[in-house]
Amino acid sequence: MQSSKNLENVLEKIKTLVGSDYYSDSLEDRLCYSYDATIAEYMPDAIVFPGTPEQIAQIMKWANEYNIPIIPRGAGTGLSGGSVPVKGGIVLCLSRLDRILEINEADFFAIVETGVITQKLNEEVAKRGLMYPPDPSSMKTSTIGGNVAENAGGLRGLKYGVTKDYVMGMEVVTPTGEIINTGTRTVKTATGYNMTQLFTGSEGTLGIITKVIFKLVPAPEHKESVFAVFNDMNQAAQTVADIIKSGVVPATLEFLDHITINAVEDFKKIGLPREADAILLIETDGVREAAMKEIARVEEICKKNQAAKIQKARSEAERETIWQARRSALSALARVRPTTILEDATVPRSRIPDMVRGVNEIAKKYNIQIGNFGHAGDGNLHPTILTDERDKEEFGRVEKAIEEIFDLALRLDGTISGEHGIGSTKARFMVKEVGKEGVEIMKKVKDALDPNGILNPGKMFL
Amino acid sequence: MPFLKEKVEDIVKCMKCGNCQEMCPVYIITKKEARVARGRIRLIKAVMNNEIELTDGVQESLLTCLQCDACRITCPPGVPVNDLLLEAKAQMLAQGKALPENQNKVRTSIKGESNPFAQPQKERGAWLPPELRQPKPAEYLLHAGCSISYAQSRIGKAVIRILERAGVNFTLMGDLEECCGDPLFRMGAREEAEKQVARNKEAWKKLGIKYVITPCAGCFKAFKEHYSDEFSPLHVVQLFAQLIKEGSLKFEKPFKKKVIYFDGCDIGRHGQVYEEPREVLRAVPELQLMDFPKNRENSVCCGGPLLGSYPDLAKKIAADRVREAARLGAEILAVACPTCLLNLKEGAKDLDVRIDIQDLNGILIRAL
Numbered sequence: 112m113q114s115s116k117n118l119e120n121v122l123e124k125i126k127t128l129v130g131s132d133y134y135s136d137s138l139e140d141r142l143c144y145s146y147d148a149t150i151a152e153y154m155p156d157a158i159v160f161p162g163t164p165e166q167i168a169q170i171m172k173w174a175n176e177y178n179i180p181i182i183p184r185g186a187g188t189g190l191s192g193g194s195v196p197v198k199g200g201i202v203l204c205l206s207r208l209d210r211i212l213e214i215n216e217a218d219f220f221a222i223v224e225t226g227v228i229t230q231k232l233n234e235e236v237a238k239r240g241l242m243y244p245p246d247p248s249s250m251k252t253s254t255i256g257g258n259v260a261e262n263a264g265g266l267r268g269l270k271y272g273v274t275k276d277y278v279m280g281m282e283v284v285t286p287t288g289e290i291i292n293t294g295t296r297t298v299k300t301a302t303g304y305n306m307t308q309l310f311t312g313s314e315g316t317l318g319i320i321t322k323v324i325f326k327l328v329p330a331p332e333h334k335e336s337v338f339a340v341f342n343d344m345n346q347a348a349q350t351v352a353d354i355i356k357s358g359v360v361p362a363t364l365e366f367l368d369h370i371t372i373n374a375v376e377d378f379k380k381i382g383l384p385r386e387a388d389a390i391l392l393i394e395t396d397g398v399r400e401a402a403m404k405e406i407a408r409v410e411e412i413c414k415k416n417q418a419a420k421i422q423k424a425r426s427e428a429e430r431e432t433i434w435q436a437r438r439s440a441l442s443a444l445a446r447v448r449p450t451t452i453l454e455d456a457t458v459p460r461s462r463i464p465d466m467v468r469g470v471n472e473i474a475k476k477y478n479i480q481i482g483n484f485g486h487a488g489d490g491n492l493h494p495t496i497l498t499d500e501r502d503k504e505e506f507g508r509v510e511k512a513i514e515e516i517f518d519l520a521l522r523l524d525g526t527i528s529g530e531h532g533i534g535s536t537k538a539r540f541m542v543k544e545v546g547k548e549g550v551e552i553m554k555k556v557k558d559a560l561d562p563n564g565i566l567n568p569g570k571m572f573l
Numbered sequence: 574m575p576f577l578k579e580k581v582e583d584i585v586k587c588m589k590c591g592n593c594q595e596m597c598p599v600y601i602i603t604k605k606e607a608r609v610a611r612g613r614i615r616l617i618k619a620v621m622n623n624e625i626e627l628t629d630g631v632q633e634s635l636l637t638c639l640q641c642d643a644c645r646i647t648c649p650p651g652v653p654v655n656d657l658l659l660e661a662k663a664q665m666l667a668q669g670k671a672l673p674e675n676q677n678k679v680r681t682s683i684k685g686e687s688n689p690f691a692q693p694q695k696e697r698g699a700w701l702p703p704e705l706r707q708p709k710p711a712e713y714l715l716h717a718g719c720s721i722s723y724a725q726s727r728i729g730k731a732v733i734r735i736l737e738r739a740g741v742n743f744t745l746m747g748d749l750e751e752c753c754g755d756p757l758f759r760m761g762a763r764e765e766a767e768k769q770v771a772r773n774k775e776a777w778k779k780l781g782i783k784y785v786i787t788p789c790a791g792c793f794k795a796f797k798e799h800y801s802d803e804f805s806p807l808h809v810v811q812l813f814a815q816l817i818k819e820g821s822l823k824f825e826k827p828f829k830k831k832v833i834y835f836d837g838c839d840i841g842r843h844g845q846v847y848e849e850p851r852e853v854l855r856a857v858p859e860l861q862l863m864d865f866p867k868n869r870e871n872s873v874c875c876g877g878p879l880l881g882s883y884p885d886l887a888k889k890i891a892a893d894r895v896r897e898a899a900r901l902g903a904e905i906l907a908v909a910c911p912t913c914l915l916n917l918k919e920g921a922k923d924l925d926v927r928i929d930i931q932d933l934n935g936i937l938i939r940a941l
Contacts, residue, residue, distance in 0.1 A: 139630035142619050143606035148590045160604075187606065188591035206604040251595040251647075442649035449585045451650070501585065 117177040122157050125170055125201070133160040133207070144184070144202045148249075149536050150450070150500060151192035155182065155202045162207050164282060164290050164321040170203065171319070172288035174565050182567050183315040185226065185254030190453060191534030193261060193314045197569030205256050208321060211235055219327045220279060220296055225256030225320050229263075232325075242330040244271035247530070248441070256320050262312035264530030266437070269488035270362045270396075271328070273530065275311045282322035283310055286561035296324055309556070314532050315567045317560050331396035334362070335406035336430045339413040340387045340420040344368070347389035348464040350416040351487045354393070355460065357412060359405045363394040364488030365437050368467060371482040371495075374443035375436055383436060387419065391487065392437050440484045441495070447480065448497040450506075454513060456520035457491040457529030469519040470494045476515075477508040491529035517543065533571045541572050576620040576627070576668075580660055584621070586650040587614045593644035593654075598874050598890045599637055607634040610644040610654045617661055627670050635661055636673065637883060639890075640759070641838040641874035655843075662761030675881050676760050684765060687751040688719040698747035700726035705733070706747035713743040713812075714782040714804075716796075718789030719752050720911040728911055731934035732788045732809050738941055739822040741812070744780065751776075755795035759878075770799045777804060786812050788934060790839035790910035797844055808840055810909055810933065814849035817856050824940035827859040832936065833903035834862060835894065835917070836872035837910035850909050850933060857940040863903050876920070877912035884919075891920020899926035906930045 126134040135141075136157040146152045156179075161167045174181045180200025187194050196202055208224035211232060215221070216239050223232055229250040232243050246265035247253060253263070259281070264273045280294020283306075294300065294307035310318050341347040351364060367375065367390045376383045383390065391413070395405040406423065413421050424430040445451040458466045467483055470492075474481040485492040494516055498509050517527045517540050526544060527533075533541050542550050550572045557564075557573065564573070577584065593610035594600050600609035607616065607630075616634050619625045635658060642655040666672065672680065679689040686694045698706035700722060708714075715736065721729040736743055754769035777785065785800065786807045787793050796806030816822035834854060840846050847869040854862050867873055876890025895917055898906045906928055908914050917930045 137630055138625050139607055139616060139628065139634060140605075142615055142625065143612040146589055146615065148588070150589075186591055186594060188594070204604075249591070252591050442651075445586075445588055445649035446651060449582070451588050499585075 118156055118179060121173045121177040121179055124173055125157070125159055128166055128169060129159055129161055133162065134158070144187070144204070145196065147187045147189045147192060147194050149190060149192050149195070149534075150452070151195045151535050153195050153197050154199060155196040156199050158202045158204060160204050160207050164284055167203065167284045167319055167321065168288045168290050170201075171284055171286060174201070175287055175563050178563060178565060180565050180568050183256070183260070183319045185257035186228070186252050188249045188253045189257055189261060189534065190455070190531040191261070191528065192536045193532055193534035193567075193570060194257070195535055197535050200565075203319065205254065205319075205321070212322070214239060214241070215296070216241065218296065221325045221327055223255050223323050223325060225254060225259070225323060227255045229253055229255055229258055236327055237330060240330050241327040243277065243325055243327055245274045245277060255323055259311055259320055259323055260313060260315045261532040262530065264486070264491060266363045266365060266486065268486060268491070268530075269364050270360045275308060277326045278307055278311050278323060279326050280307055280324035281310060281320050283318040283320050285318050286566040294324060312532070314534060314570055316557060316570055316573065317566070319566070331362070331402070333399040333402045334394060334396045334430065335402050336392070336394045336424040336433050337406055337409055337413070338422045338433045338436070339391045339393070339418040340384050341389045341391070341416070342387060342419050344388045344467055345464050346416045346418070347391055347487075350391060350413055350418070351463065352461055353412045353416065354409055355488070357408055359395065359408050361393045361405070361409065361488060362396040363392070364486070365392040366390070366484060366487035366492070367392075367436065367440055368483040370480070371440050371444060371484040374447055374482060375439055378443035378446055379435065379439050381432060381436060384420065390436070392433055437484070444482045444495050444497060448499055450498050450500040452496040452498065452509065452513070454494045454496070454516060455485070455491060455529045455531045456494065456516050456525060456527055457489070458520055458523040458525030460488065460490045462523040462525065463487055463490060463492065465523055466492060466520065466525070469523070470516060473512050473515045473519065477512040479505065479509055479512055481512070489529075490525065514540070535570055538569070538571055538573070576664055577617055577657070577661060578621065580657055581621070583653055583657060584614060584618055586652045587611065588650060590649060592647040592649065596643035596647050596873070598641070598876060598893070599639060599886065601893075602886065602889050608637055610648070610652070613638060614652065614654070614657070617657065627665060627668060632665060632670055635665070637879065637886065639838070639874045639876065639878045641878070642842050643838070643871070643874060646842075646870055659758065659761070662759070663763050664761070666761040672760055673882055679756055679881070680760060680762055680765070683752050683757060683769070687769075688723060689752070689756050690719065690723050692723045695748055697722050697750055698745070700729060701745065701747055705745050708746045708749060708780055709744045710780045711742050711744035711782065713741055713784045713786055714777055714780070715743045715745045716753070716785055716787040716789070716792055717745065717750060718787055718792040718911070720791075720915075721789055722750065725911045725914065728788050728914075728932045728934055731932070731938045734938050735813065735822065735934065735941065739816045741816070743786070746776065749776065753792040753795040754799065755791050758795065774800060774803055788909070788911070790837050790844065791912060794839040794843045808844060808846050808849070808909065810850045810853050811846060813937070814852045817853065824857045824937065826940045828857045828936060828940045829859040830904045831861045831863060831902060832905045832907050833865065833898050833901060835865065835875065835898070835906055835908050835913060836869055837877075837908055837913040838872070838874050840909050841872055842870055853937065854907065854933065857937065860940075863901060865897065865901070875913045875916050877910070877916035880912065880916050880919070887916055888919050891916045892924055893920075895921045895924055895928060895930070896926060899928045903928060905936070907933050907936055909933045
């Protein structure tokens, strides 16, 4: 805990630097910035909204001098406690850095301040026939900075990759208060260490990203969607494997399990078959003829694997209905019990049936409800635990179940987080995956960049 | 009494996903967590759990809520935010938390003169022709509402012309018309609000009224919520749509303009009336009807509810809507609510755009 004289001093300086409109230490605001989209909550000492990277650099210098934790934050919609002030300190909210600086249509890149909401970037580049593919479900509210710091994924990940695949360079304020630029505007570079990819996914622990250079791709000219119902999970899983093996790379290949299907049907009544064991939702995109040929191949494969029902969208409206089912999965599950915990343990694609079966067994063992849905195409499922955090006894069982889900994923050669990050919520499990030596190496990097350990403490292995 | 204890099941539903940030006009302008549903719910929880008192800061967070309920649309567990806010305000008042000065004035004014503007009750019908200033038995009661009676009678006059043209047998309370009670519900003065409701119901029963029709979206919402056990409430556009279908109302004159219809929150998300205004506008010859990309239940509030207490914020929010309408190429921004009309006009001031903001009824009489 920081000394209060030190804290007062530095808060005064920061308030003067950014202006009182962009500073708060009221109890009301401290309560409002104590959380993200998880159940983790810790009170900050103050909240600051800097207007420039230079202001951030100055704040970092003072923070080092006075030993005050700094916690960078975008929209605060993260799913791993990444922006939660575990050790108190100052929440540094980047929302004022919200300009799209450049969209280069000749060289296919965009330069964006990190407070920009991801959807806004999507919309702007779409106007120019381009696409920024990473589409995390939170993209209408989450910011670029958060996406890059957590290496956010999304439904299009299977074909297009995730956030890290699009980061070409960035401007970063280091923990000791320097402003550096990494990467390039060129497609390729071989200059020095790949600092760009070091900071990407560093969850705000190695530097505060203030600008990003993103690669863009041409927007696909055509899309096709198919929806397939299976009475046996294994058939669905085999279908996923067969689709990929056949050379088709769908833009999206999503899965809903039995519990999720019923939750969606309870909520939206769109006519999903309640007895189904699994539903797959597949979208192909690209040049018109290719997208159509690919979806035809997908339909054949579904048929070969005994899909009980296959429906191809014949219009934009029908496409919408199909994807409604996927988009309302979380909302539907969230209505079942008061507390909803979304996990993202990920396994290699071929191990999905084992993962789904394993999660179901864990649910039975601990007598809790878990719905499963997600990115079957890349093995990134979202086991979603439905509970009530006020029931301490049940919640104890939930915590044990979550730990077993991580162990299960690791046993199946997977990872404890596919796209949400480690943050504070999975920090204690990280060593299971990367091992002691893995943690040691990361710690060396962290200590080199942040010798006083003031940038986002209490996250990852720290 | 523990703050909002009876609403705890709704409050714990909040999963803190932050989806509300997408829809909240106040958050979009301020980017502050205490100005969005997620933050407001956290503060309500904090009061409930004695983490904080009912401070001015907490009150301000709740008072800056438009209560447009747009957040509920993207909220995965569907937290009924508007309901929570109404309950919170009632309990704040009951616990002795003073209302801001402008709201106190409104409260006193409604108590004394049955309108929020401190205007005399006996002048309420002054905008009407003498034969309509006193009520008579009829099936349809046209309720003008306080805003239209005292500040925007053009809207009322347009409605009367349309009703007379269609041959509707209607009456008005005229000088005896009273406030529907909505501003009192909104500020949490429930007992006084219920008294208004009771007075109105009493007066209308005596006239054998079946349908209460109104061009005021706020009154329409209040009628749906508090009066529909005894009367059938309609926004005037609903009646117009019906009359058009029956052939009693026809628009002959062309109105060749690009008109974008704005779904106000009281008529839209709260009142659930989306199609009739569009049907009516489509019945006007040569009118080109447009929609905002976010329309119907996804429509973004104009900021009107904050006009009295936070006019700068209300103006900024309205400016966003007007700019967007202009950017979409509309020539006229049409509304079915006097508050939207007033606030959008405010928002349009100082903007460098060419777009006309009009009440829907004003457009219709041009086409009669």
